[in-house]
Amino acid sequence: MRLFHSPASPYVRKVMVTAYERGVEDQIEILGSAAGPVKRDPEIVKHNSSGKVPCALLENDTPLFDSRVICAYLDSLAGREGTVYPQGADRFDVLTLEALGDAILDACLLCRYEAVLRPESLRWDDWYAGQMAKVDSGLDDLEGKWFERISGAFHAGSIAVVCALGYLDFRFSDKDWRSTHPKLAAWFAEVSERRSMKETLPKG
Amino acid sequence: MRLFHSPASPYVRKVMVTAYERGVEDQIEILGSAAGPVKRDPEIVKHNSSGKVPCALLENDTPLFDSRVICAYLDSLAGREGTVYPQGADRFDVLTLEALGDAILDACLLCRYEAVLRPESLRWDDWYAGQMAKVDSGLDDLEGKWFERISGAFHAGSIAVVCALGYLDFRFSDKDWRSTHPKLAAWFAEVSERRSMKETLPKG
Numbered sequence: 001m002r003l004f005h006s007p008a009s010p011y012v013r014k015v016m017v018t019a020y021e022r023g024v025e026d027q028i029e030i031l032g033s034a035a036g037p038v039k040r041d042p043e044i045v046k047h048n049s050s051g052k053v054p055c056a057l058l059e060n061d062t063p064l065f066d067s068r069v070i071c072a073y074l075d076s077l078a079g080r081e082g083t084v085y086p087q088g089a090d091r092f093d094v095l096t097l098e099a100l101g102d103a104i105l106d107a108c109l110l111c112r113y114e115a116v117l118r119p120e121s122l123r124w125d126d127w128y129a130g131q132m133a134k135v136d137s138g139l140d141d142l143e144g145k146w147f148e149r150i151s152g153a154f155h156a157g158s159i160a161v162v163c164a165l166g167y168l169d170f171r172f173s174d175k176d177w178r179s180t181h182p183k184l185a186a187w188f189a190e191v192s193e194r195r196s197m198k199e200t201l202p203k204g
Numbered sequence: 205m206r207l208f209h210s211p212a213s214p215y216v217r218k219v220m221v222t223a224y225e226r227g228v229e230d231q232i233e234i235l236g237s238a239a240g241p242v243k244r245d246p247e248i249v250k251h252n253s254s255g256k257v258p259c260a261l262l263e264n265d266t267p268l269f270d271s272r273v274i275c276a277y278l279d280s281l282a283g284r285e286g287t288v289y290p291q292g293a294d295r296f297d298v299l300t301l302e303a304l305g306d307a308i309l310d311a312c313l314l315c316r317y318e319a320v321l322r323p324e325s326l327r328w329d330d331w332y333a334g335q336m337a338k339v340d341s342g343l344d345d346l347e348g349k350w351f352e353r354i355s356g357a358f359h360a361g362s363i364a365v366v367c368a369l370g371y372l373d374f375r376f377s378d379k380d381w382r383s384t385h386p387k388l389a390a391w392f393a394e395v396s397e398r399r400s401m402k403e404t405l406p407k408g
Contacts, residue, residue, distance in 0.1 A: 037331075037334060037335075038330050038331060038333075038334035039334070040334070040337065040338070045341055048304075048307075049304065049307070049308075049338060049341035049342040049344070049345045050304075050307040050310075050311065050338045050341075050342070051338065051341075052307070062297070063300060064296055064300055065300055065303050065304075066303045066306075066307070068272070068299075068303070069296060069299040069300055069302075069303050072296075072299065073296050092268055092273060092276075092277050093266070095272075095273045095276065096267060096268050096269055096273055098273075099269050099270045099272070099273050100252075100253065100254075100269075102270075103252075103253070103254040103256070103270070104253075106254075107254065113331075118328055118331065119328065122326045122327065122328045123326065124322055124323065124326045126242050127241075127242060127317075127322065129242075130241060130242035130243070130244070131241075133244065134244070134253060134254045134255065137249055137253035137254075137255075138253040138254070140253070141253045
């Protein structure tokens with residue numbers, strides 16, 4: 001499988017963490033990219049009209065996107081044992097937690113586009129605040145009602161969450177989420193020692 | 205299952221179309237909502253920190269979101285026969301097509317927030333153009349390389365695509381996508397006759 005990759009993308013990181021967790025990282029050939037929300041990379045657009053990474057290519061250039069779909073594909077490559085997508089009673093809890101991690105990331109990215117990409121004179125404080133409120137409520141829920149679920153096993157939901165937390169540290173390093181979310185902080189420190197996390201640290 | 209619902213949301217429509225297609229619409233109790241990207245609905249935030257619809261609640265208020273997860277849940281309620289999520293060789297094509305429909309919708313929503321919600325003096329033409337370019341490339345791919353896949357059966361990928369096309373008609377009615385995408389237009393006219401589509405026409 002070939003993968004349009006960016007070392008700064010948290011959604012690409014989800015895919016790579018999943019690959020390492022499932023032991024299929026050697027099956028991925030990395031393709032560089034120049035993805036951006038306003039100026040798209042034409043090489044990616046040929047396969048994924050949104051121009052977003054991650055986008056994978058299988059045999060005959062069959063495209064596979066977005067991150068959730070590629071993660072599920074990599075998981076299926078590795079067989080049922082050790083799956084990060086449990087099929088039993090946990091299934092929809094894990095998928096909802098994956099969606100929660102993705103929602104935190106979506107809000108983070110919109111904040112970043114607002115605060116970095118958009119011309120300064122066109123920035124709208126209420127938009128930024130609305131998106132950051134989603135991040136904050138998400139962190140509160142992870143510290144609270146979702147904590148047992150993320151910390152009980154390292155599944156697709158945990159993977160989305162660690163990539164969101166890693167992205168906060170990478171792009172919002174002034175944001176002190178740890179002092180207000182101590183259980184989440186301790187868990188993140190612990191899972192950050194996994195090889196899948198160390199091999200995929202964001203750069204950019 | 206209870207469902208935070210908005211009659212204008214294309215993601216809610218995905219869920220409702222799936223429910224009708226699978227014959228489980230009677231198992232959904234509709235809850236009203238006042239979701240918005242800047243001002244969130246606190247009733248939804250209690251369950252889904254992003255404040256977005258659709259958000260479903262199962263027994264004991266167990267939350268289920270986002271639209272992909274709820275669609276997969278409703279599909280599982282109805283059993284394997286007639287599934288809109290094929291498990292064979294088609295599986296990842298259908299999931300990628302669902303992601304493509306969602307990506308068109310995400311770009312449409314960002315255009316709408318830019319052009320309607322954001323104060324006029326803070327609008328950025330390049331952002332709008334960049335998002336609309338994703339919509340246009342997506343339509344081209346649906347008319348081209350994806351056409352056989354969407355039109356071959358009515359699955360989760362087709363459902364995401366019809367909800368995106370319906371949203372274009374609802375909120376971007378000046379956009380003439382039909383003349384440039386005649387196969388897609390003919391297919392959309394045909395599937396719009398399904399009960400699942402007629403019962404879920406957007407309002408707002």
